Amino acid sequence: MEIVRDIVAVRKIIGQIKKDGLKCGFVPTMGALHEGHLSLVRQAKNDCDFVAVSIFVNPAQFGPREDLTRYPRPIKRDVNLLKKEKTDLLFLPTAKTMYPPDFSTWVQETVLSRPLCGAMRPGHFKGVATVVAKLFNIVQPDIAYFGAKDFQQAQVIKRMVRDLDFPVQIKVVPTVRDTDALALSSRNAYLNAADRDNARVIPYSLDVAKRMILQNRHVRPARVIAAMKKLIQARKGSRIDYISICDADTLGPLERSSVKILVALAVFAGKTRLIDNVVVGRG
Amino acid sequence: MEIVRDIVAVRKIIGQIKKDGLKCGFVPTMGALHEGHLSLVRQAKNDCDFVAVSIFVNPAQFGPREDLTRYPRPIKRDVNLLKKEKTDLLFLPTAKTMYPPDFSTWVQETVLSRPLCGAMRPGHFKGVATVVAKLFNIVQPDIAYFGAKDFQQAQVIKRMVRDLDFPVQIKVVPTVRDTDALALSSRNAYLNAADRDNARVIPYSLDVAKRMILQNRHVRPARVIAAMKKLIQARKGSRIDYISICDADTLGPLERSSVKILVALAVFAGKTRLIDNVVVGRG
Numbered sequence: 001m002e003i004v005r006d007i008v009a010v011r012k013i014i015g016q017i018k019k020d021g022l023k024c025g026f027v028p029t030m031g032a033l034h035e036g037h038l039s040l041v042r043q044a045k046n047d048c049d050f051v052a053v054s055i056f057v058n059p060a061q062f063g064p065r066e067d068l069t070r071y072p073r074p075i076k077r078d079v080n081l082l083k084k085e086k087t088d089l090l091f092l093p094t095a096k097t098m099y100p101p102d103f104s105t106w107v108q109e110t111v112l113s114r115p116l117c118g119a120m121r122p123g124h125f126k127g128v129a130t131v132v133a134k135l136f137n138i139v140q141p142d143i144a145y146f147g148a149k150d151f152q153q154a155q156v157i158k159r160m161v162r163d164l165d166f167p168v169q170i171k172v173v174p175t176v177r178d179t180d181a182l183a184l185s186s187r188n189a190y191l192n193a194a195d196r197d198n199a200r201v202i203p204y205s206l207d208v209a210k211r212m213i214l215q216n217r218h219v220r221p222a223r224v225i226a227a228m229k230k231l232i233q234a235r236k237g238s239r240i241d242y243i244s245i246c247d248a249d250t251l252g253p254l255e256r257s258s259v260k261i262l263v264a265l266a267v268f269a270g271k272t273r274l275i276d277n278v279v280v281g282r283g
Numbered sequence: 284m285e286i287v288r289d290i291v292a293v294r295k296i297i298g299q300i301k302k303d304g305l306k307c308g309f310v311p312t313m314g315a316l317h318e319g320h321l322s323l324v325r326q327a328k329n330d331c332d333f334v335a336v337s338i339f340v341n342p343a344q345f346g347p348r349e350d351l352t353r354y355p356r357p358i359k360r361d362v363n364l365l366k367k368e369k370t371d372l373l374f375l376p377t378a379k380t381m382y383p384p385d386f387s388t389w390v391q392e393t394v395l396s397r398p399l400c401g402a403m404r405p406g407h408f409k410g411v412a413t414v415v416a417k418l419f420n421i422v423q424p425d426i427a428y429f430g431a432k433d434f435q436q437a438q439v440i441k442r443m444v445r446d447l448d449f450p451v452q453i454k455v456v457p458t459v460r461d462t463d464a465l466a467l468s469s470r471n472a473y474l475n476a477a478d479r480d481n482a483r484v485i486p487y488s489l490d491v492a493k494r495m496i497l498q499n500r501h502v503r504p505a506r507v508i509a510a511m512k513k514l515i516q517a518r519k520g521s522r523i524d525y526i527s528i529c530d531a532d533t534l535g536p537l538e539r540s541s542v543k544i545l546v547a548l549a550v551f552a553g554k555t556r557l558i559d560n561v562v563v564g565r566g
Contacts, residue, residue, distance in 0.1 A: 011450065018301065021302070100446075104446060105391070105412070105442060106390070107391075108388065109388045110388070129388070130447075133447050134448045137450060138448045163386050163388035163417075164390070165420040
């Protein structure tokens, strides 16, 4: 595995890959890798001839009161995990490389970015779209891989790719869950035993929501949300950031015509904000 | 010359060009081509193996009271001019192709876009940056060519390319002028004889400014602007939109450290808004 810190070096390697006509897969990450990330890498290895991974804790997608500085950065462990997966290239830029002092250009998706996490974390998806646009231009992958846990992020990126005509295919890979059903997240490392115990209500409440919808595909969203709220609020030490039931394609209100229903939520377990979601077909 | 209207067809042609290892030059235009555009095409032909030109009157860069609908579209004439230059590919998309109804992603440069034309035409450079990002992703050129008449546009695009790491080199080609020194512009077609006569004060005032600066490289900008104003206001039927003397690199106020001085202006000749500029080295 080549480990590269500067953009020119990546371009050189990728230039050769393109010349050789190899298919390039790309997994952008913020590091602190877990089985969720590794499932993206394995999917990329399966689809492509050459797999690049980036690790970059992107300051632009953190709010001023968020966890940028304490976000976990176990880089040696990450490198070993990626080597085991036979990753071909690890791009490991610094913040200075990605954002020179007079950086002034932003990519902003303005519709799908607005509700859900976008409403709670202003500027978050602008930071995400901008860094992903940069990474796509640097790595020039044929296929890029994103996790379904960050459902809204994947929707925003897919829209950006369509709108700005990036020559990249986006693949969304199912969420990987722990034995207690909690979705894997780098932020799970923040949880103490009590938080972790409380956090189990997140996948549980989603499962309840899914069953309510499957029983009655036209159940009122407010009824489902009320049931979820009740479950979550019963756990002291957990606090709801948002719960939303919406059209999975538009992220707008459910319509009669909606084909897939998204149930998404953000919940604080202790001080740690966790997100999760489930998509239920109406078919 | 291949004339292509849809994105998939462009990708197919460009894919083959890349496979063959050919260097691709790209000249994005809004059509109504003149010798200024053709000088870009000739430079591209000189530098590259394959030259693509786009003609697209980009609605996103016109303000609501601007000349989008009456912008000249002499497409047959343009096609013939491009054939004569041995252009390889003409991309001629529709507005629907470029902006589907639920289009929602924008590229915005936030510093160099603000003064000069950016202050007078809110949203203009957001429209420019977005369409150029799209065109770069569709055509994937090695080198893209822009005219020096639109100095601020070229600066914004260069910054966007740097910030978002587009794998494209930007070349800025000198302004082509008519025998009366008026910079060539598709909008010159709007001018009647009296407007045209008035418009000559634009390059003349720039020339006066240049000579004042060359005589005294630390002349106060306000003195130069006053001299230009006097000349322009002496022509009835001309109206100043703005005159600016600034640092050519930052587009901010002139500093002791400024290396190049930009004198830029927009003037209405009759109802037609024309822009022009000159850059004077301090060295």
